[in-house]
Amino acid sequence: MANYYAMTRQELEEEYQKEYAHFNACKEQNLNLNMARGKPSNDQLDLVINMLRTLNDAQACVSDDIDVRNYGELEGMPCARAYWADMLDCKPSQTFVGGVSSLNLMFDVISRAYTHGLLHSPKPWCKEDKIKFLCPSPGYDRHFRITEFFGIEMITVAMTDEGPNMDQVEEYVQDPCVKGIWCVPKYSNPDGIVYSETTIQRFANLKPAAPDFAIMWDNAYCVHEFRGEYKPFPDIIRLCEQAGNPDMVYEFASTSKITFPGSGICVLACSEENIAYFSKLFSVQMISNDKVNQLRHVLYLKDKEHTLKIMQKHAKILRPKFKVVSESLHRMIQPCGFGRWNEPKGGYFVSLYTMPGTAKRALALCKEAGVTMTPAGATYPYGIDPDDSNIRIAPSLPPVEELEKAMDVFCTCLKIAAIEKLLK
Numbered sequence: 001m002a003n004y005y006a007m008t009r010q011e012l013e014e015e016y017q018k019e020y021a022h023f024n025a026c027k028e029q030n031l032n033l034n035m036a037r038g039k040p041s042n043d044q045l046d047l048v049i050n051m052l053r054t055l056n057d058a059q060a061c062v063s064d065d066i067d068v069r070n071y072g073e074l075e076g077m078p079c080a081r082a083y084w085a086d087m088l089d090c091k092p093s094q095t096f097v098g099g100v101s102s103l104n105l106m107f108d109v110i111s112r113a114y115t116h117g118l119l120h121s122p123k124p125w126c127k128e129d130k131i132k133f134l135c136p137s138p139g140y141d142r143h144f145r146i147t148e149f150f151g152i153e154m155i156t157v158a159m160t161d162e163g164p165n166m167d168q169v170e171e172y173v174q175d176p177c178v179k180g181i182w183c184v185p186k187y188s189n190p191d192g193i194v195y196s197e198t199t200i201q202r203f204a205n206l207k208p209a210a211p212d213f214a215i216m217w218d219n220a221y222c223v224h225e226f227r228g229e230y231k232p233f234p235d236i237i238r239l240c241e242q243a244g245n246p247d248m249v250y251e252f253a254s255t256s257k258i259t260f261p262g263s264g265i266c267v268l269a270c271s272e273e274n275i276a277y278f279s280k281l282f283s284v285q286m287i288s289n290d291k292v293n294q295l296r297h298v299l300y301l302k303d304k305e306h307t308l309k310i311m312q313k314h315a316k317i318l319r320p321k322f323k324v325v326s327e328s329l330h331r332m333i334q335p336c337g338f339g340r341w342n343e344p345k346g347g348y349f350v351s352l353y354t355m356p357g358t359a360k361r362a363l364a365l366c367k368e369a370g371v372t373m374t375p376a377g378a379t380y381p382y383g384i385d386p387d388d389s390n391i392r393i394a395p396s397l398p399p400v401e402e403l404e405k406a407m408d409v410f411c412t413c414l415k416i417a418a419i420e421k422l423l424k
């Protein structure tokens with residue numbers, strides 16, 4: 001296999017015939033493989049199944065003199081607030097524990113900002129002429145869908161190896177219409193980038209023109225190393241407080257990739273003033289969250305130290321899958337001279353940049369051959385990747401043997417799309 005850019009037209013055509021024959025052979029196998037979403041595998045779900053055994057009598061349902069089976073404790077069970085404070089290195093009083101998933105809480109924060117405004121909003125966002133949000137990209141498609149849902153204009157900010165391009169961020173926040181930014185500070189989705197200390201400090205010290213500027217700090221992968229040691233991470237709430245911006249940050253996390261996605265517990269962590277403000281707004285919507293699940297989680301996960309031990313077991317299952325992705329790309333794509341990708345140490349994704357102008361075509365071919373991927377463009381605001389190049393690979397769900405097959409099909413499709421582009 002040689003570098004595609006160095007091949008003659010005839011060599012490219014021959015390579016095309018060869019790869020297309022392989023593609024057709026794969027198609028005939030009627031595959032049904034999925035590398036689309038960051039779902040834990042069955043092995044991972046089985047790993048934590050004993051959590052369901054923790055609450056099996058009435059006595060066990062009482063913690064801190066609170067019976068979790070009844071109404072109350074809107075902000076969350078004291079033990080669950082203490083758990084998240086330990087996980088995120090903040091204070092229990094700075095946490096609001098929710099149920100199901102953190103995306104709910106993110107949606108709720110933006111939706112309250114829209115209807116009622118945030119703590120320092122001069123007026124609800126729906127009454128503003130124009131609202132804009134900064135979207136470091138590639139990023140998480142569901143963040144972008146929330147801001148798009150509320151008609152908020154999204155501005156793409158470039159990602160660097162240290163996190164979002166902070167020169168751009170600092171410049172954009174001079175505009176009072178810019179009301180916030182989406183951030184995944186640790187093992188960003190999809191690039192797997194960990195924000196540097198400098199980036200984090202620059203965030204805490206932002207001086208936005210909008211008094212209600214919101215840093216949506218989605219720390220979804222706060223304990224999710226699958227290679228190497230756990231990397232401690234600064235408490236953004238304290239840093240913002242020290243910088244004179246105590247109410248600017250809203251941090252989110254959940255147990256979705258620790259226990260059961262969609263049936264876990266989640267947290268909004270922010271200043272005590274923000275907790276009080278949001279508790280009042282949320283009290284219209286609910287009397288309390290699912291405290292049974294909160295207690296179940298705390299009894300099983302215990303604290304950060306014990307959670308990290310469980311994460312090592314997840315890591316053992318995830319590591320070989322990320323290895324398959326890396327080895328497949330090195331073997332099948334690297335010699336062709338196009339494409340680059342990250343080698344993350346945590347999180348759930350590999351972010352691949354294929355030959356510009358070919359991502360959509362490659363994924364259409366994948367679909368034809370029975371391999372489902374996150375749609376091309378999904379990692380950018382409005383689903384438009386200006387380079388048509390970024391593809392998010394989510395290797396966690398399929399067993400290793402299926403993943404090997406899926407990567408073989410995927411790389412073949414990348415090559416076919418690249419050759420078609422070169423032949424044009």
Ligand SMILES: Cc1ncc(COP(=O)(O)O)c(C=O)c1O
Nearest residue numbers: 038101102103140189220254256
């Ligand atoms: C960055 C990020 N945030 C949030 C989520 C979803 O979290 P939850 O299940 O808590 O809504 C994901 C899932 O892929 C994610 O990648």
